[in-house]
Amino acid sequence: MRAVRLTVTAATTVAALCALPACTAKSDAKDGDAIQVTAADAKCETSAKSVPAGQVTLKIENKGAKATEVEILFPDDRIVSEKENIGPGTKYTLTAEVKAGSYEIACRPGMKGRGVRQKLDVTGSGAVAKRDPRLDKAVADYREYAQEQADATVPLAKTFADAVKAGDLDAAKKAYAPSRVGWERTEPVAESFGDIDPKTDTRADGLEKGQKWTGWHRLEKALWQDKKIGAEDKTLADQLVTDLTDWQKRVGKAAITPTSMANGAKELLDEVATGKVTGEEDRYSHTDLSDFKGNVEGAEKAYELLKPVAAKNDPALATELDKQFAALDKMLDTYKSGTGATDFVSYDKVTKDQRKELSDAVNALAEPLSKLAAAVVK
Amino acid sequence: MTENQGGGSPSRRALIGWGGAGLALGAAAAGGAVAAARAGDDVQPAGAEVGAAVEFHGGHQAGIATPVQDRLHFAAFDVKTDDRDEFVQMLKDWTAAARRMTAGKPVGEGAYGGLAEAPPDDTGEALGLKPSRLTLTIGFGPSFFERFGLSGKRPEALADLPPFPGDNLDRTRTGGDLCIQACADDPQVAVHAIRNLARIGFGKVAIRWSQLGFGKTSSTTPDAQTPRNLMGFKDGTRNIAGTETGRLEKFVWAGEEDGAGKTRWMTGGSYLVARRIRMNIETWDRTSLQEQEDVFGRDKKEGAPVGRAKEHDAPFLKAMKPDAHVRLAHPDANGGITILRRGYSFTDGTDGLGRLDAGLFFLAYMRDVREGFIPLQRKLSASDALNEYIQHVGSAVFAVPPGVRDQDDWWGSTLFSKEA
Numbered sequence: 201m202r203a204v205r206l207t208v209t210a211a212t213t214v215a216a217l218c219a220l221p222a223c224t225a226k227s228d229a230k231d232g233d234a235i236q237v238t239a240a241d242a243k244c245e246t247s248a249k250s251v252p253a254g255q256v257t258l259k260i261e262n263k264g265a266k267a268t269e270v271e272i273l274f275p276d277d278r279i280v281s282e283k284e285n286i287g288p289g290t291k292y293t294l295t296a297e298v299k300a301g302s303y304e305i306a307c308r309p310g311m312k313g314r315g316v317r318q319k320l321d322v323t324g325s326g327a328v329a330k331r332d333p334r335l336d337k338a339v340a341d342y343r344e345y346a347q348e349q350a351d352a353t354v355p356l357a358k359t360f361a362d363a364v365k366a367g368d369l370d371a372a373k374k375a376y377a378p379s380r381v382g383w384e385r386t387e388p389v390a391e392s393f394g395d396i397d398p399k400t401d402t403r404a405d406g407l408e409k410g411q412k413w414t415g416w417h418r419l420e421k422a423l424w425q426d427k428k429i430g431a432e433d434k435t436l437a438d439q440l441v442t443d444l445t446d447w448q449k450r451v452g453k454a455a456i457t458p459t460s461m462a463n464g465a466k467e468l469l470d471e472v473a474t475g476k477v478t479g480e481e482d483r484y485s486h487t488d489l490s491d492f493k494g495n496v497e498g499a500e501k502a503y504e505l506l507k508p509v510a511a512k513n514d515p516a517l518a519t520e521l522d523k524q525f526a527a528l529d530k531m532l533d534t535y536k537s538g539t540g541a542t543d544f545v546s547y548d549k550v551t552k553d554q555r556k557e558l559s560d561a562v563n564a565l566a567e568p569l570s571k572l573a574a575a576v577v578k
Numbered sequence: 579m580t581e582n583q584g585g586g587s588p589s590r591r592a593l594i595g596w597g598g599a600g601l602a603l604g605a606a607a608a609g610g611a612v613a614a615a616r617a618g619d620d621v622q623p624a625g626a627e628v629g630a631a632v633e634f635h636g637g638h639q640a641g642i643a644t645p646v647q648d649r650l651h652f653a654a655f656d657v658k659t660d661d662r663d664e665f666v667q668m669l670k671d672w673t674a675a676a677r678r679m680t681a682g683k684p685v686g687e688g689a690y691g692g693l694a695e696a697p698p699d700d701t702g703e704a705l706g707l708k709p710s711r712l713t714l715t716i717g718f719g720p721s722f723f724e725r726f727g728l729s730g731k732r733p734e735a736l737a738d739l740p741p742f743p744g745d746n747l748d749r750t751r752t753g754g755d756l757c758i759q760a761c762a763d764d765p766q767v768a769v770h771a772i773r774n775l776a777r778i779g780f781g782k783v784a785i786r787w788s789q790l791g792f793g794k795t796s797s798t799t800p801d802a803q804t805p806r807n808l809m810g811f812k813d814g815t816r817n818i819a820g821t822e823t824g825r826l827e828k829f830v831w832a833g834e835e836d837g838a839g840k841t842r843w844m845t846g847g848s849y850l851v852a853r854r855i856r857m858n859i860e861t862w863d864r865t866s867l868q869e870q871e872d873v874f875g876r877d878k879k880e881g882a883p884v885g886r887a888k889e890h891d892a893p894f895l896k897a898m899k900p901d902a903h904v905r906l907a908h909p910d911a912n913g914g915i916t917i918l919r920r921g922y923s924f925t926d927g928t929d930g931l932g933r934l935d936a937g938l939f940f941l942a943y944m945r946d947v948r949e950g951f952i953p954l955q956r957k958l959s960a961s962d963a964l965n966e967y968i969q970h971v972g973s974a975v976f977a978v979p980p981g982v983r984d985q986d987d988w989w990g991s992t993l994f995s996k997e998a
Contacts (some may be wrong), residue, residue, distance in 0.1 A: 344726070344981075451804075459695045463695070470696075520781070524781060556784075560656075560784035561659060563780045563784065564658065564780050564781030564784075565781075566780075567777060567780035567781065568780075568781070570694060570696070570697045571697075572697030573695040573696050574692075574693045574695060576695075577693065577695055
């Protein structure tokens with residue numbers, strides 16, 4: 201975990217997105233201008249495909265049998281504004297400040313999946329910078345990936361928490377590393393929220409004065425070093441699940457850009473270089489290699505999504521990155537201890553020479569990876 | 579000095595080319611200086627030799643016979659790639675960066691002004707500093723010739739050092755496929771150079787070990803006083819001066835006839851021995867003055883050999899104790915064996931037992947390791963009175979190829995070309 205340097209910043213409020221002059225002129229949307237949204241279990245009808253920039257109002261009615269969620273989305277799938285949990289047969293009015301540009305309205309019956317989409321053109325002055333649709337797609341796909349990772353993590357964290365609460369030391373130890381994989385793959389997104397990472401992934405030496413130590417590593421210490429589960433640990437296990445559920449809900453709102461994806465990939469390697477290679481991350485459980493692998497996989501995912509653009513702008517860089525990702529993956533494979541995703545040799549069994557080899561391979565990848573952002577914006 | 583690429587990038591070079599630091603600089607260098615002045619660099623009268631740039635191109639690499647600078651950052655690397663073309667490209671990239679840095683310019687597009695989303699090409703800590711007589715010198719270790727099908731090119735003069743009595747070599751400070759010696763009058767300039775070359779090399783090479791040095795312990799300038807080592811003594815007063823062409827040809831530069839043509843690629847190069855010699859500082863400091871002077875065979879104040887008045891006076895070896903350092907190491911006691919020394923003092927803080935982790939980082943250049951360092955060290959390691967106070971803890975040897983001839987040439991070109 202690292203709380204200092206954040207490339208991905210959270211879009212906290214809709215107002216913050218409204219920096220252009222055209223955006224500040226309010227209320228050109230009268231009641232009659234509201235867009236009627238009729239949501240059902242397999243449809244999402246909208247009364248208008250085009251509205252002027254400014255305050256946009258959605259009058260939503262859920263005619264389906266499941267609770268639904270309605271969102272206004274940027275082209276890269278980032279959420280402009282949303283309303284969750286609109287029950288069957290109920291109505292809701294959603295308003296948002298929206299700049300000129302192309303958007304989508306999504307209805308997500310059952311509050312799952314991509315949902316049903318409708319285009320929405322917002323017109324007016326305050327021209328929006330021209331965007332590369334390939335990069336919008338990369339961002340949208342990465343957001344989906346981050347969401348999938350969060351969605352997959354919460355049940356694994358529950359399994360871990362349940363074992364802790366049952367006082368089952370062995371089961372809890374077994375569930376520890378798997379519960380971290382999705383988080384490690386998308387850590388820069390999680391860190392961008394500022395408040396979740398300190399609660400879930402802080403190490404003993406990372407605590408601020410007066411900060412209560414919670415999260416994975418606090419429980420890791422209990423399991424491996426103290427070798428016992430106390431009453432407080434059980435409370436902390438529940439807290440971890442709560443905090444991760446919060447993360448899962450907020451992933452869609454993270455501000456992700458092509459360059460933040462590229463630099464996020466590099467930051468994942470930085471995480472490896474500063475915390476995993478040294479064995480500091482999982483100092484009690486020595487499951488560092490599992491986290492290591494997660495960081496590399498997450499970086500590779502971001503790179504693969506940006507590659508269509510990067511490879512065109514800088515073919516030599518793409519060749520080098522392909523080669524170095526393959527080399528590091530191959531090296532990590534030699535440390536597998538089983539067929540499971542988190543089955544790796546205990547890091548205290550990895551020799552100094554081997555750690556140097558791993559460190560060299562991380563540097564060999566991280567250095568060209570630091571040039572990916574430039575290749576994307578060229 | 580014809581480096582004019584990368585036009586707009588700022589130059590660290592305040593003023594070279596006029597004032598006369600005694601360096602061979604062409605008209606282009608003066609032009610560069612004018613451009614630098616116009617760009618608002620801090621213009622000072624030259625002559626301050628510490629600020630000057632040392633010519634990068636030449637028949638021999640700079641950093642060997644060049645007057646010894648005050649500071650050192652020495653790095654040994656392991657090769658990580660099996661791809662010969664990739665490695666050769668790295669040597670070319672290194673050469674281009676070295677050419678710029680020794681001229682006082684930043685690497686590539688510089689340290690600022692580029693894309694905001696990308697890390698700059700240059701790390702930036704040498705911005706505003708003078709060239710500081712930076713020299714960068716590359717060498718290839720014995721293990722290097724096991725790569726890229728070069729085993730037939732390994733010179734016999736690049737001999738593996740035998741184990742010497744008393745050695746206590748730390749594996750993590752020993753060996754290396756290649757090395758870069760960075761010498762400069764400003765430590766930040768030397769560190770900057772190694773840091774940027776290491777960065778360019780990631781994926782192709784990785785640093786195996788490195789050493790900082792701070793007080794030169796030998797001089798290659800004839801009229802200069804010999805600097806003192808951390809034991810407080812002058813040592814190696816008969817060092818070869820950079821101006822002694824005859825002795826350099828005889829003892830330092832590899833000749834075309836060496837190696838019977840097999841190693842013609844080394845013509846104009848040299849062989850480097852690097853040893854990290856730890857001093858038992860606290861024990862030494864508790865030793866009586868008489869014993870200290872006996873151990874070296876010199877007096878402490880002047881550095882004069884036993885029975886003589888001045889440091890450069892010819893020593894009378896028989897007046898010294900049989901195990902005195904100077905008596906054992908002197909060319910007259912070794913059939914004329916002479917090496918060019920460029921060593922530096924080092925200290926890396928303390929060793930955990932409260933003892934100063936300090937000593938001499940010994941660097942010596944010679945025409946043939948078998949006829950230079952090996953016989954000398956055999957003798958010293960067997961009998962030198964100094965052995966009670968020192969221990970050799972790191973060791974490496976390198977073949978240092980000839981100089982980069984011009985703008986189109988690169989480090990190691992003779993080794994990698996077909997006709998070499």
